[in-house]
Structures are given as C-alpha cells and as structure tokens.
Amino acid sequence: MPVKGFKFSAVEAAVKKPGRLDLGLIFSEVPAVAAGVFTTNKVKAAPVVLGIERIKDGLCQAIVVNSGNANACTGIRGMDDARETSRLVAEGLGIADEVVQVASTGVIGQVLPMERLRAAVPKLVEGLESGSLDGVSRAIMTTDTFAKMEIRQCEAAGVPYTIAGIAKGAGMIMPNMATMLAFIVTDAAVEQSWLKKVFSESNDASFNIISVDGDTSTNDTSLILANGMAGNPTIREGTGDAETFRSQLQAVLLALAQQIVRDGEGATKFVEISIKGAQSVADAKKAAMAVANSSLVKTAFFGQDANWGRILAAVGYSGAEVDADRIELFFDDVQMVRNGVFTGGNAEEKGSEVLKRKEFAVTVDLKLGQGEATVYTSDLSYEYVKINADYRT
Amino acid sequence: MPVKGFKFSAVEAAVKKPGRLDLGLIFSEVPAVAAGVFTTNKVKAAPVVLGIERIKDGLCQAIVVNSGNANACTGIRGMDDARETSRLVAEGLGIADEVVQVASTGVIGQVLPMERLRAAVPKLVEGLESGSLDGVSRAIMTTDTFAKMEIRQCEAAGVPYTIAGIAKGAGMIMPNMATMLAFIVTDAAVEQSWLKKVFSESNDASFNIISVDGDTSTNDTSLILANGMAGNPTIREGTGDAETFRSQLQAVLLALAQQIVRDGEGATKFVEISIKGAQSVADAKKAAMAVANSSLVKTAFFGQDANWGRILAAVGYSGAEVDADRIELFFDDVQMVRNGVFTGGNAEEKGSEVLKRKEFAVTVDLKLGQGEATVYTSDLSYEYVKINADYRT
Known part of the structure; x- marks a missing residue:
C-alpha cells in the first residue's frame, strides 16, 4: 500500500x-x-x-x-x-x-x-x-x-x-x-x-x-x-x-x-434514482430520496416488478413541486410514463426486462425546471428483514 | 344495520x-x-x-x-x-x-x-x-x-x-x-x-x-x-x-x-409508540413517527428483539430536541433505559418477554417538557416483503 x-x-x-x-x-x-x-x-x-x-x-x-x-x-x-x-x-x-x-x-x-x-x-x-x-x-x-x-x-x-x-x-x-x-x-x-x-x-x-x-x-x-x-x-x-x-x-x-x-443489507439490486426537470435541486433531492426510501418501491424492485405507479406516488408525497400530468418515467432507456400516464404498447414487457437486471436506473423527469439529483439505493428483500430481525442474536 | x-x-x-x-x-x-x-x-x-x-x-x-x-x-x-x-x-x-x-x-x-x-x-x-x-x-x-x-x-x-x-x-x-x-x-x-x-x-x-x-x-x-x-x-x-x-x-x-x-401488510405485532416529556407536541409527534417508520426498529419487533438502541437512534434523528443523557425507555412496564443508558439487571430478559407479546407499548420519556404523542404501528416481516414484491402478479 x-x-x-x-x-x-x-x-x-x-x-x-x-x-x-x-x-x-x-x-x-x-x-x-x-x-x-x-x-x-x-x-x-x-x-x-x-x-x-x-x-x-x-x-x-x-x-x-x-x-x-x-x-x-x-x-x-x-x-x-x-x-x-x-x-x-x-x-x-x-x-x-x-x-x-x-x-x-x-x-x-x-x-x-x-x-x-x-x-x-x-x-x-x-x-x-x-x-x-x-x-x-x-x-x-x-x-x-x-x-x-x-x-x-x-x-x-x-x-x-x-x-x-x-x-x-x-x-x-x-x-x-x-x-x-x-x-x-x-x-x-x-x-x-x-x-x-x-x-x-x-x-x-x-x-x-x-x-x-x-x-x-x-x-x-x-x-x-x-x-x-x-x-x-x-x-x-x-x-x-x-x-x-x-x-x-x-x-x-x-x-x-x-x-x-x-452491499446493502440483503440487497439484490443496485438502483440509480435520477430526478430531472425539478423546479430546484432541493426538490430533485427530496423526490429522489422519497423514491429511494419507499418500502413499497424497494419491495417492487426486489420482486422485479415494473411497478412505476409506486414511484410516481413516492414522488407525489416527497414534498417536491409536481404536476402529475407532465411526469415522464424511464427504466433504463425504456419509457414507461409520458404526461403522467402509462406509455402502453410493449413497455410493460420491456420494463420488466430492465427490472430483472442486477443494476438499473430509474429516471423521472418532472418537466418543471432544471433541478437534477441522483441517489443510489438497493431493494428491500427477505434477507434484509432476516438480518435485522436477528441482528443481536 | x-x-x-x-x-x-x-x-x-x-x-x-x-x-x-x-x-x-x-x-x-x-x-x-x-x-x-x-x-x-x-x-x-x-x-x-x-x-x-x-x-x-x-x-x-x-x-x-x-x-x-x-x-x-x-x-x-x-x-x-x-x-x-x-x-x-x-x-x-x-x-x-x-x-x-x-x-x-x-x-x-x-x-x-x-x-x-x-x-x-x-x-x-x-x-x-x-x-x-x-x-x-x-x-x-x-x-x-x-x-x-x-x-x-x-x-x-x-x-x-x-x-x-x-x-x-x-x-x-x-x-x-x-x-x-x-x-x-x-x-x-x-x-x-x-x-x-x-x-x-x-x-x-x-x-x-x-x-x-x-x-x-x-x-x-x-x-x-x-x-x-x-x-x-x-x-x-x-x-x-x-x-x-x-x-x-x-x-x-x-x-x-x-x-x-x-391488519398491516404482514404484521405480526401491534405496537403503541408513546413519546412523553418532549419540548412540544410537534417534537413528540416527530419522534413517535420516526420510531414507527424505522425499518430497523420494525424488523427488531418482528424478530422479538428488545433492541432499544435502535429506538433511541430513531428518536435521535427524528428532528425532535433530545438530551441523550436524560432519556427513559419502557417496553410495557419494563424500564430498559434510564438517563440514556441500559438499566441492566434482568431488564433484557424481562424486555424480551414483552416483545414476545402480540401487542405491546413502547414508551420513551425525553424528560424535557410536557409534549406527548402516541402513534400505532406494526412490525416489518418477511410477509410484508412477499406481499409487496408480488402485488401485481
């Protein structure tokens, strides 16, 4: 060394x-x-x-x-x-x-x-x-x-x-x-x-x-x-x-x-959460952290479920300024949401393929401004519960 | 009717x-x-x-x-x-x-x-x-x-x-x-x-x-x-x-x-979290919610682990005013913490008995004022993860 x-x-x-x-x-x-x-x-x-x-x-x-x-x-x-x-x-x-x-x-x-x-x-x-x-x-x-x-x-x-x-x-x-x-x-x-x-x-x-x-x-x-x-x-x-x-x-x-x-406890996924187009950097951080900390989002990641609705819900309660009718959401390069609604077609199938990857990115564009933030998170698995239920024993 | x-x-x-x-x-x-x-x-x-x-x-x-x-x-x-x-x-x-x-x-x-x-x-x-x-x-x-x-x-x-x-x-x-x-x-x-x-x-x-x-x-x-x-x-x-x-x-x-x-998803415990002695009711609510929402606390409840340290940690990051050297903590009527430290003796054993109950109360006295708040929460179990990983399927 x-x-x-x-x-x-x-x-x-x-x-x-x-x-x-x-x-x-x-x-x-x-x-x-x-x-x-x-x-x-x-x-x-x-x-x-x-x-x-x-x-x-x-x-x-x-x-x-x-x-x-x-x-x-x-x-x-x-x-x-x-x-x-x-x-x-x-x-x-x-x-x-x-x-x-x-x-x-x-x-x-x-x-x-x-x-x-x-x-x-x-x-x-x-x-x-x-x-x-x-x-x-x-x-x-x-x-x-x-x-x-x-x-x-x-x-x-x-x-x-x-x-x-x-x-x-x-x-x-x-x-x-x-x-x-x-x-x-x-x-x-x-x-x-x-x-x-x-x-x-x-x-x-x-x-x-x-x-x-x-x-x-x-x-x-x-x-x-x-x-x-x-x-x-x-x-x-x-x-x-x-x-x-x-x-x-x-x-x-x-x-x-x-x-x-x-190496998050029990982690099976490494997920980059990027928020773009927020009214401010502070708003982008709030929204990114709300998504990263949502137990419902994290269990969906564990289940490899392209459940973008939970991500929008987390953005919605994050405290960031949001216009639900403008949001776009991507899993890697697969667009799942445009103007706040599901893009349809084979997006479900393609999005599910992304969620099967060990590492992927979730990008949410709020279409309101220039604020950007990225956070990294893991999923919430059975193993997380096991590790923390038994930690002291 | x-x-x-x-x-x-x-x-x-x-x-x-x-x-x-x-x-x-x-x-x-x-x-x-x-x-x-x-x-x-x-x-x-x-x-x-x-x-x-x-x-x-x-x-x-x-x-x-x-x-x-x-x-x-x-x-x-x-x-x-x-x-x-x-x-x-x-x-x-x-x-x-x-x-x-x-x-x-x-x-x-x-x-x-x-x-x-x-x-x-x-x-x-x-x-x-x-x-x-x-x-x-x-x-x-x-x-x-x-x-x-x-x-x-x-x-x-x-x-x-x-x-x-x-x-x-x-x-x-x-x-x-x-x-x-x-x-x-x-x-x-x-x-x-x-x-x-x-x-x-x-x-x-x-x-x-x-x-x-x-x-x-x-x-x-x-x-x-x-x-x-x-x-x-x-x-x-x-x-x-x-x-x-x-x-x-x-x-x-x-x-x-x-x-x-x-009936919380996967819940095996019903826990009353009471904060007393906070500087204000707002502080008491913040502290109670931080404990109720902590994944680490909730997995410990699931594991029936009298891990009071995680509860103190959650109170500490809640944003409420806290003097770590004054806190008291009880599982039902068993005092686990006095002046911020473990009460010792057979408290561990008695506390563990409380955690085995299906319903119990966690009481934290901050010893700073008159603010009180109570919230109700459940534990975080394997079943919660299972329900939410598979919800759409």
Missing part, C-alpha cells in the same frame, strides 16, 4: 464472536492534517462525541476503530471507555492523546469489553509492522459481506501521491451524514482549511446520496488524514492541483458509497 | 380476480350533509380530484367505490372514467351527479375496465334492497385480511342515532392523510360547518397517527355522511350533544385506524 508514512494493523480483540478481526489501527508517522464529518443524530455514540471535539484542531495521527460494539447509549462509562481506548493507543504509539480518533460500530447500548481491548492494544500496535489497510477494512465489517476499499494515484506539481479509502456500511445507511464509517488516508500535503471544505462537499456528493434503509446511525464517522509525506508542494484552494485532488477524492468517496449500496 | 335512511350494496364487477366483491355502493335516501379528507399526495388519483371538487358543496348522497384498480396516473381517460362511473350511478339512483362521490383503490396506472363497470352498476343499484354495510366493507378490501367496521349508538336530546364506519388499509399507510379509504355514515342531524371541522380533527387523531410502511397513497379518502334521518335536533358546535358526537366519532375512527394497523 503505497501511501507514504501510513501504517496499518488489525487484530482479533474478541469484541465480536471469535475468529473475526474486530480492532483496527491507522497510524501516520507524522501528525496529519485532518478533517471529519460526523452523524447528525442527536443520540451520538461516545467516540463521536470525543471525535467531534478533537477534530476541531484539524490534526490527527491515529485512528483506532472497533466493530461489534457501537459504544452508544453507554453514558459516562462509555465516554470513559472511549477516552481510555484512546489513551492506551496513544501510549502504545508514543504520541499525544489528542491526535487519536476513536470509532466504534456494532450493537448499541452495551459497554465495551475493556479488559479485552486492554489486552489487545499492544498486539494492535505491534501489528503495524506487518499490517495493511485491507486488514483494517475487514476489521470494521459488521453485516457487510465484502470489505470496501478504493485507491487512486494522482500527481501534484509532478509529485505522485495516493488517496486510499475504506468504508463499512450495510445497515442504518441514510443521510444526513456520512452514515457509516469511512477512513481516507493520503500522503498528499493539503492546506487544512480547504481540506475541511472539500471533504465536507465530497461527503455530500457521495455518502449523503445513498440510502439503504432510511435510518441514520448514532456512530457515522468519515475521516480524512493528509500527512504530506509524498513531498508535494501543499495543495491550496483555487489551483489546478486542488481541482485534481477534489475530483479524485470525490471519486474515491463515491466509489466507496456505491460499494456500500451494493 | 340501524343507520336510518342508508342502504348498501356490493357486487362482483370483475375488476379484481373473479370470486371477490369489488364494487360497493353507499346510498342515503335523502341528500346528506357531508365532509371529506383526501390524500396530500401531489399525484392524486382521478376519483380524488373529482371528490375534492364535489365535497366543497358539503353534500353527498351516494358513494361508489371499487377495489382492484386505483384509477391513478390514468390522465384524462381516468377523469372521464371516474365521471362516467358517477353518472351511471346517479342515473341508476335517480339523483344528481354532483352528490355522488367516487373512490377507487388498487393497482396504480391501469385504466378502469369500464365495460365491466357499466354492466355491474344496474346490479349494484338493485342490490340496495338487500345489501349491508358489511358487504361494502368486504368489497373495498385489497390486501386486507379482514373487513374493518365499527358501530356506535348514541343519543342527542334523547333521540338515538348511530355512527357506523368501514375502512380499508393494509399497505401505503402513513400520514399525512386519511391514508386509506374510510366511509362513515350517521343518521344524526349535524351542522355542516362543524361536521367538517370535527371530522378533520378526528382524522388527525386516528388515521394520521398510524403508520404501516411510511408510504402515502394517491387515493386516500375519508368521507362522512350525516343524513339527519334519526330525527334529532341538529347537533351544533359548543353543546353537550356535540361533545358526545365528537367523542363517539373519534372512537369509531380510532377503532378503524387500529384495525388497519393490526
């Missing part, structure tokens, strides 16, 4: 059932410029409360993350546990406590098994010598069925650098917010104030345009560390290098976001 | 598969004072567009309703069909077209089989001689597994009268709106302006506090007809008789609303 100055480690700490990695560490040899985006949920997990406070300095040197336990709704004890985890890692690495970020994901409301974490941290720190980002990507999985990673190689002023990211998703995926865990590392040197801005924008255009089940978690955290070890001149706002960085960062985040939807 | 001056009829018109009643008629021998509440969805079915226009006069003498086809997203043809249905019924009954209300429920986007309706209307009118409200309640069923009816006997100035209501629900159940079909008939004489007001309020306190799947349909219609044939002095606002009428009407609507939740 050619991201200069970063080391990685992942171990089994027995937070989850034995046999699975559940504790990961990302370490930069030098303090990195950092930015973070956290859940908007008012019930915030202890590590999120700690992380929001610490990211204000714009510096981070290590991220320690566990899966299997969210350390949420754990009160003062949870805050103490998050702080102790941070301190153990800081001491092991010989760095300041304040530049450690802690993240957790898993069941809400149970206290962390601190004795096991205390025992595991020394192994975790030792593991940095031989670890990989891939290992960390596996250690943060909960109901994910595959690890999510994306890497881009770029240049700034002729100096090569790398942006690498990992994420976990699966359930509780919904704006507003990062809505999962995502950790991005880059060896590029980047101006902190601009990094904060571009990272926030890139999250909006990636993790905030996906939806699996409409639930916003207590633990969503998206962090980026830029340690400058590539040796490039610092990337600053308004330059060509900044544009390259922005587009590549956004590509990494969007790829991770799309992987999260593809 | 002792609702004086009302007659009922239900027939098979072959809109649905053969063997099931799918066309119903409610007829008052005299024009009745009427009020209606309709879907807020901007994509409105043709009969809803017609109904909103006609109810403005505050008079209605007949309601014709079909199941199996929503007559939604059917454009000009759909409007013509709704108008023709009305005209056929008006001619058959020998009444004015303007006092007929038309309602439809079923698949969106298909045109009504008008030749079959034309053939069925004469039979429908003949059937008034021997029909019952029970028959109409069966004719409006779609995925409902039982017919929904509620009847109350009351008195005004010593004169007995009756309020009887029927409803259909099952899927697409969500405020804001009546969110289904409901037809209420009473032989009481009631002042029209007040009837409109009290009916709207009663809908808010019944059909607008239930949620099955968070989808608002294109066809939701709730109508009341008061024909005065009981012979009571007209019930007017501000009197004791008005209070009696209000409370009995609300009881009828709430009973129907609760029947709809009990």
